[in-house]
Amino acid sequence: MLRLWKWYQNCLATHPVKTQVISSGIIWGVGDIAAQAVTNSTAKHYHLQTHDEVKELKINWRRVATTTIFGLGFVGPVGHFWYEGLDRIIRVRLKLQPNSFRFVASKVAADGIIFGPLDLLVFFTYMGFSSGKTSAQVKEDVKRDFLPALILEGGVWPIVQVANFRFVPVRYQLLYVNFFCLLDSCFLSWIEQQEDAPWKQWFKSFLPLKEQEGQGG
Template sequence: MLKVWNWYQNCLSVHPVKTQVVSSTILWGVGDLTAQFITHSATKKRLQLSDSDAKFMVNWKRLAVTSMFGFGFVGPVGHFWYEGLDKFIRFKLQLMPKSVRFVATKVAMDSMIFGPFHLFVFFSYMGLCAGKNLPKVKEDLKRNYVPALVLEGGVWSVVQVFNFWYLPVKYQLLYVNLFCLLDSAFLSWLEQQKDASWKKCFQVFHSKNEKGGQC
């Protein structure tokens, strides 16, 4: 395990962007596979099906699409975002590293800029890759975006406080990527929930004429 860690550190130092891209691809793929298994298990339990009646079959297309999101967006964009965010707050805002204002500003900017943008790109990308037209993608965004933003917002803020306060910048990428394993599982699961009744509690942007459930 120590050899693997040393090898990863070396790759991160020599090829930071490539390492981030590869690790993001793998972790988002594993996250989606986890989400598929969780959805399958929940469905099997709800319908009271036996193992022989409901075998777990991997959706390879969905797995590939989600992995490519890690490859094309999370890896490269995430790398430059966290590097740029640190430099901006250090040199432009001239805040002292590890101070309360430094960490609070980082968390606030990450939550208000990168978080919402990341979710918008994810749901738009997944919808388009599924062959949906723009009106359908917009409808899915209405259904999924706000629930994801609310549910993820609180969790990621806590995660990032620890990240920005205690870890050096070069390790923040690895830390975020590890949590992206859980994040990709959550987002993949959420995207597959379709019109689940609990989502209607978050659909504050729907028109008044659209019928929905009550919280």
């Protein structure tokens, strides 16, 4: 394990962007496999209760590839430059003392306000188009999934990022986040599959009446 970590450090020092891109793709792909396993397990539990036929897990490798590409094409490169740039702006331009309360709080706030919502928006839009949906269908899916995911993740990620920005060196911050993204990609993939879940209908009730009617039609 130590040898693997040293190899990763060497790759990161030599090819930082490429290393971040590849590691992000692998982690998001593994996360999607985990998401499919969780969804299948949930479905099994439901079918056992209703005495319906229980289907065995069959991995959708096309979806795994699609999610992996998201990690490769968005999370890796964008995440790399985001964490490097965010640290430079907060430390150099705002001249805040590293690891101070204002330093960490500023980073957490910027990450939650800018990168978090952008990541969710790109994820749901990309997954929708990748599955062959039309622009109108993708728009409705984003309306359905974005707010619940943003609220639920908003209760977790700030805590994750406080530890990240306080204790983790900048070069390893995306790796740290990616390990949590192993769970996050699982969570987002699960969210994306829960089309008619009752809790989503509850969130939908907060939308303006006109938008509710549009989603219903």
